[in-house]
Amino acid sequence: MAPRPLQVAVMLVLLLGTLDAAPAQVPAKAQAAAPKKSPYAKLVEPWPDAEQTRRRRLDAESRRLFSRADALPFTLTTDFDAVNRDRDPNSSKHFPGVLTLAREGGKTDSMPVTLSARGHFRRMSRNCAAVPLRIEFPSDRVKGTAFDGQKSLKLVTQCRDDKDFDQYVLREYAVYRLLNLLTPRSFRARLVRPTYVNETAGKKAPASGQTVMPRYGLLIEDDGDVARRMEGRITDLPRVEFKDLDRDALTLMMLFEYMIGNTDWSIYSLHNVHLIQLQRQPRLLFPVPYDFDMAGVVNASYAVTNSRLSIRSVQERLYRGPCRSVAELETALAPFRAKKDALMAVFDSVPDLDHTSGRDGKKYLEEFFSAISRPGSVKRLFVDGCERKPAI
DSSP states (O other): OOOOHHHHHHHHHHHHHHHHHOGGGSOHHHHHTOOOOOGGGGGGSOOOOHHHHHHHHHHHHTOGGGSOOSOEEEEEEEOHHHHTTOOOTTOOOOEEEEEEEEOGGGOEEEEEEEEEEOOSTTTSTTTOSSOOEEEEOOTTTOTTSTTTTOSEEEEEOOSSSSHHHHHHHHHHHHHHHHHHHHOSSSOOEEEEEEEEEEEETTEEEOOTTOOSSOOOEEEEOOHHHHHHHTTEEEOOOTTOOGGGBOHHHHHHHHHHHHHHTOOOOBTTTTBSEEEEEESSOTTSEEEEEOOOTTSTTTOOTTOOOOTTSSOSSTTSOOOOOOOOOHHHHHHHHHHHHHTHHHHHHHHHHSTTOOHHHHHHHHHHHHHHHHHHHSTTHHIIIIIITOOOOSOO
């Protein structure tokens, strides 16, 4: 069983203290071959003072990109043929590109950017024609633009050039909005409308698996900004167990994942979850989930279930713990019930979400609310069959 983060932190502090007290005892060869910095070292790093923490929070909260809800149009030009050939998840290749934004008065802002492919499942060519992207921005060119304050952002692209895949992006955007309604301790997403222009050897042509026509995408909030808004820091520790996490935040996350029908995550393996340590409560970690395209409420055609789970379809819901009492679950479900109307209305507010997608999204949520409203249903769904696992 993996040690708890606090236990590791104490051991680390003792070790660091020993090394500081007697540096001469460490041979030169041992110093040269010293292992990489332990991820647990983050737990004992000094915190900024209260005023600096407050300023960081305010800066993150006021990011211009997430101050509006309309779809942001821009043009992204690069050698997309080369980008979409980069299918190795361990690759560190970077590609030069140009991002062009429209300004008032018909003028445009163009800035050089650096692009890289990311992801695992959607990076496989058998699953998606276009890879998800990461965009790195030049710090001296973003000031005054929609990307003011941004250094690097994940761009969720369409998996394939088809109108159905446009709808999957819009449905996933709706999921981020659902979680934002339930807790501010969640990733913000900005709907974007990129035009992709393939440029190979100076010649413009339709990109492989892409199109010069505008398609929807999502820009996901920077990890560090999420942590700064929470007055904390990213502390992604491997092999974390349920007991190491904030109890209420963990319960809310698990119920949310159940509501949207998502099982594509793991706290123990740090898959689609970030862990955040708060300055005011450093002894516990807060789980913050992201990446919801495999959720049942999105119902993407490429979505698959984990063969080790007891479900056959992504639209089947599965509660994966932690085990809680009925009383605690009823308390955790209270904000879901109180915000039901607002949650259902999200599907009516997403631009260009077609009638079928909106109807199916609301129907999927309605099934959840109907299930938790029946007498004894909370006990049956979340307590009776709960497996007492230390982690997932």
